[in-house]
Amino acid sequence: MLDKLILVVEDNPDHLELTVLTLEESGTRAEIAVARDGVEALDYLFGQGQHAGRDTQRQPSFILLDMKLPKLSGLDVLRSVRKNPLTALVPVIMLTSSSEHSDMAACYQSGANSFVRKPVDFIDFTEKVNRLQAYWLDVNQSLAAV
Template identity: 45%
Template sequence: MTLAPVLLIEDNLDDVELTRLAFAEAGIDHPLVVAPDGAFALDWLRTHGNDAGTLPALVLIDLNLPKLDGREVMRAIRANPATRHLPVVALSSSGQPADIDASFASGADSYLQKPVDFVRFIEDVRRLRAQWLDARSDD
């Protein structure tokens, strides 16, 4: 069985690598597709949105992106009937209530603060796996 990919929308290469390592440590076997900006991500989703079998199992999105910021991308995902039900997790280094509220208002299903501590990030990724990936693989 081929697992649906996880779409990581992130422009910081260090954060991409950290996510790859955390996925490996958390035992996540879903392939990771990386979009370096919001416009690239929406183009990728449009291309793969025509075939529900290729949509990602989960979207992880940084809020501060070039071209289109994360909030704009989340609103576009929610506006598209082909992608509106995708689970979307906002990623940010900010823990400010206003940023968290704005993420949920833009369509995030969950919010994950990027930790400096790698061990904590692995724990967070394991929780994402249990909440969004393991539960969906039973469908």
Template identity: 40%
Template structure:
């Protein structure tokens, strides 16, 4: 990673989905900086400056965290819980982007403080449109203050 601020932290273990998400985000938000990890462990390391992610990643300035739920090592539930239970990161908006439409997953995420829960559309065009609308809302319309 270079010295540019990161706008979005994407945590998605499915390479195809991650590529589609990044492509849709860059198309709708030219110049956007995205940092992608395929598991929650690395994402938490960078957020909380552990395991070699200390000084080189001071300029995150995150506007949004997008996280899948079902991932290896540390899943999206644990990432969400860690982010929302830490006073430094709790104000960063978190959007869950998952294939799970199960009511217990939705409820658990909102109880942990998720800002948005989006079920991944199966249709390619709908998937792309959903990502672009999500980015437009969180990066253009939404106003927030972060301690991070």
């Protein structure tokens, strides 16, 4: 089992596939977990629902979180993550199509570590995901991983 973990929370199948493939092809040294909606993301993080019994002491090195999700928005997921001592220190990167200033402000006010717009171009998208992975796994020192 790899010691690092990335949680990708994305409902768009094309964006999800591209993100996971980019991470895998970059040679990431992290396990990649996937949630397709906000409820599934919280179930994974807190070891409930279909993820009951998961070792919740092993939390992601970082979370790539889409803003616009079914069942529970990315912003609501972020707020729940920040309120829980188990996940409060996990870096959360909002990866979104939104270019609204109000969305960016709401994310930062709710505790996001980063707000990244999804590029439309395939090459730009993969480059951004590779940079995010390199920074949050290799450069950043996270309390959550200690």
